[in-house]
Amino acid sequence: MKKTIGWGSSLLFALACSAPANAGIDRIDFKYTSIAHLGFDGSVVTTPQDPKETLDLVANFLRSNGVTVSKIEEGKVRLFQTDGDRACEVWVHSIYNAEWAAYSRNKYREYKKINRSGMPAGCSIPKASWIQYAYSAQEMNNGVSYTINGIIDRPVTFTQSGVRPSFSAIFNGYATANMISMVPTQTSRTANFQTFFFIQIWKDSTDERTSVFAFGIPRSDGVEAGPNVSIGALYRPYADARIESAAVGNILSVVAQKAITGK
DSSP states (O other): OOEEESSSOHHHHHHHHHSOTTOOOSEEEOOOOHHHHHTTGGGEEEESSOHHHHHHHHHHHHHHTTOEEEEEEEEOEEEEOOHHHHHHHHHHHHHHHHHHHHHHHTOHHHHHTOOOOOOOGGGSSOOSSGGGGGOEEEEOSSEEEEEEEEEEEOOEEEEEEEEEEEEEEEEETTEEEEEEEEEEEEEEEEEOEEEEEEEEEEEETTOSSEEEEEEEEEEETTEEOOTTEEEEGGGHHHHSSHHHHHHHHHHHHHHHHHHHHOO
16 A cells, blocks of 8 residues: 555545546655666766765765764775666666656646556666665775765745635614625645755775765655655655755765865
8 A cells, every 4th residue: 555645645546546537646656866867877976085085075065055964984885887777777767757747747647557567677686775776785895985874854835825705794774684705815834845865985996086976865754755655746846856866966066076176
């Protein structure tokens, strides 16, 4: 059974499933990360800087932008992409692009008709996390790595305008007239979104440059984006990980700028 978060309940999604073919989309998948937009290659940069210097650069940049750095850990792990990872990434992204197109056109029938068969073998290889469909991890014999975890709150306030009936009575001599008028109303709700960041920095003994990989994943009310999770379609601009991909792009840009200018 799908998990659901945000306004409404699982009943909304069930109604959407049984609605007419031309029905709109009430809920969307809450499973996208920055890698869904950037891919693995677009999530990695290299720099001539030392791994420890790069660690300090990234951690300070995160903190200066309101991110709480929750963990910094030293290890010996490097990330890379196998042919199987690459094939899986291409297949998954083709589905993501079709889903986003259906969302944009608000066509539930189009979303349901997306061909999700033909999963490459690379997608079925056991990994530590479902996010690793795009890459693999390997321990280095002679090298150093650093892992940074961070999180930032990004609450969103939604304001909804409407009208409600107002009843009043007018006395005219012995007669009473009941009057009904429509009064404007406005309600607000704050959605509690967060972005979780994972940054891996590594340099093997045979590498000429330090590598930096970053990804971001959205959370809402304590629920992290993942398989079989959905969210109200109203939240799409805050839940489809485009915000995370822009944030990751900024992190990588800082590293790339330091690599070029040294400043």
